[in-house]
Amino acid sequence: DTGVSQDPRHKITKRGQNVTFRCDPISEHNRLYWYRQTLGQGPEFLTYFQNEAQLEKSRLLSDRFSAERPKGSFSTLEIQRTEQGDSAMYLCASSRSRVEETQYFGPGTRLLVL
Amino acid sequence: SQKIEQNSEALNIQEGKTATLTCNYTNYSPAYLQWYRQDPGRGPVFLLLIRENEKEKRKERLKVTFDTTLKQSLFHITASQPADSATYLCALPHTDKLIFGTGTRLQVFP
Numbered sequence: 001d002t003g004v005s006q007d008p009r010h011k012i013t014k015r016g017q018n019v020t021f022r023c024d025p026i027s028e029h030n031r032l033y034w035y036r037q038t039l040g041q042g043p044e045f046l047t048y049f050q051n052e053a054q055l056e057k058s059r060l061l062s063d064r065f066s067a068e069r070p071k072g073s074f075s076t077l078e079i080q081r082t083e084q085g086d087s088a089m090y091l092c093a094s095s096r097s098r099v100e101e102t103q104y105f106g107p108g109t110r111l112l113v114l
Numbered sequence: 115s116q117k118i119e120q121n122s123e124a125l126n127i128q129e130g131k132t133a134t135l136t137c138n139y140t141n142y143s144p145a146y147l148q149w150y151r152q153d154p155g156r157g158p159v160f161l162l163l164i165r166e167n168e169k170e171k172r173k174e175r176l177k178v179t180f181d182t183t184l185k186q187s188l189f190h191i192t193a194s195q196p197a198d199s200a201t202y203l204c205a206l207p208h209t210d211k212l213i214f215g216t217g218t219r220l221q222v223f224p
Contacts, residue, residue, distance in 0.1 A: 033211065033212075042120075042214030042215050042217050043158065044214075045211045045212070045213065048210070048211060056211065091158075102160040103160065104160070105157030105158050106157050107155075107157055108155075108156070108157050110155075
């Protein structure tokens with residue numbers, strides 16, 4: 001399967017712990033996006049990469065959040081000192097070069113902070 | 115500020131009928147609009163893109179309209195089936211990213 005994959009699919013952690021999620025995009029896609037989705041809401045943009053460059057970050061992305069895409073391939077999203085409000089589905093999507101291109105989403109990582 | 119509104123109430127329709135979902139937006143002048151389908155516990159899946167100079171676009175049983183004067187897009191599923199039950203999201207471009215609506219849950223019952 002050559003779709004977008006995310007790991008882990010589910011994560012339960014205690015408040016104050018750090019968590020890291022991984023996203024593997026479709027191989028020829030230059031753009032990679034991270035979104036957060038809570039129940040009853042649409043995906044909210046967090047950040048995106050064009051190859052290895054992080055080009056935009058949402059104001060939603062506090063300094064506890066950091067994302068990397070070191071070689072322009074897979075990406076990681078780290079949340080430090082998790083809070084209960086961080087509980088959500090974290091979605092990764094990839095596309096070719098422009099925002100107009102179809103975004104292909106992964107299955108998401110569901111985070112629960114106790 | 116920009117706003118995208120989709121009916122937050124679920125739409126329940128009988129199999130075989132046409133489902134019509136609405137996406138309204140304010141303070142936007144998007145060059146195009148996209149519709150996605152999302153099943154519970156899964157990521158959204160792209161369905162259709164319609165550009166501002168296109169009034170209507172079709173794909174199999176799906177039809178999308180885009181009225182830039184009314185700032186509205188309508189999404190139709192004809193001859194609906196229980197398998198069409200899902201949440202449908204509209205998305206508009208803003209700078210270099212997509213902004214999604216809250217989605218409308220469609221339930222098609224036999």
